[in-house]
Amino acid sequence: MLTIATLGPKDTFSDIATKQYIQAIQNKKPVQQAQIQYYGTLAQTFEAVGKECQLGVLPIENLSEGYVQVVLDQLLNTKLFVISELLLPIQFSFVGFCDELTQLTDLYVQFVAHGQCSEFINALEGVKVHNSQSNMESLILAEEKGESAGAIIPQHALSQVQNATIINNDVTNYANNQTRFLVISETPLDRVAGKEYKTTLVVNNKQDCPGVLGNIVSAFALQKVNLTSIMSRPTRSQIGNYHFFIDIDGHQEDSNIAIALSEIQATYDVTVIGSYIKAVN
Numbered sequence: 001m002l003t004i005a006t007l008g009p010k011d012t013f014s015d016i017a018t019k020q021y022i023q024a025i026q027n028k029k030p031v032q033q034a035q036i037q038y039y040g041t042l043a044q045t046f047e048a049v050g051k052e053c054q055l056g057v058l059p060i061e062n063l064s065e066g067y068v069q070v071v072l073d074q075l076l077n078t079k080l081f082v083i084s085e086l087l088l089p090i091q092f093s094f095v096g097f098c099d100e101l102t103q104l105t106d107l108y109v110q111f112v113a114h115g116q117c118s119e120f121i122n123a124l125e126g127v128k129v130h131n132s133q134s135n136m137e138s139l140i141l142a143e144e145k146g147e148s149a150g151a152i153i154p155q156h157a158l159s160q161v162q163n164a165t166i167i168n169n170d171v172t173n174y175a176n177n178q179t180r181f182l183v184i185s186e187t188p189l190d191r192v193a194g195k196e197y198k199t200t201l202v203v204n205n206k207q208d209c210p211g212v213l214g215n216i217v218s219a220f221a222l223q224k225v226n227l228t229s230i231m232s233r234p235t236r237s238q239i240g241n242y243h244f245f246i247d248i249d250g251h252q253e254d255s256n257i258a259i260a261l262s263e264i265q266a267t268y269d270v271t272v273i274g275s276y277i278k279a280v281n
Ligand SMILES: O=C(O)C(=O)C[C@]1(C(=O)O)C=C[C@@H](O)C=C1
Pocket: 007, 011, 012, 013, 014, 015, 059, 060, 062, 068, 090, 110, 112, 113, 133, 134, 135, 136, 154, 179
């Protein structure tokens, strides 16, 4: 039995992404049984992988909000591997439990969803906004609070809402909103021939010195490796020091990538977190 950790409770976007991943692997190998285990925060979900669960599915990047910092930070020192990525369309609804929007006093919204619905939220006056850990937790908290409360919830969860008096079907800033999810695992997957790959690596910038990023970027450029994103996160040892997350097109076993990597690794502390099949948009 394959166990997969994800952000709960049931029906979060993470849950939908996990079910899509299970469907995809079952289409390839129908016998595989999978069980989803839900966790209350993204950090708890990550920490369960390799312990209580074999795999984890976590959001990493949103169309408008960029990278999910808490997940990037977990990836910094991980011994786990990224084995897959998925893209999910993301749309939010608002549900209110008061008669009119002017009676709303408390709004619950997940901390990454907040920015994705900022136009709707910023237009609300005199409302206390509470950031929750997951979009389904927002609904539970609003239902508990009762009459003067509301929640931003996944559009797909609207049918489960019992006593809402105000419903706004779409409160998402962008119609083409999307979030990218990573599947992480204790063990890397074998390469599949004929597929387009992507590789994620972390540069642990323990001793900052001039030219770290420049040298890394030029090693890839010399080997004609396409960099698709670079993200920095503070090392937390000294202000101004950053680790770098780099995504490149291709598999770490491609000869040009292997040459660039061995050159970079001779000088810098670089960990490849995984090569995985590129998600198609
Ligand atoms: O709360 C959820 O529904 C989640 O799956 C988490 C999450 C995230 O943290 O990015 C996933 C997709 C959306 O970007 C908003 C929230």
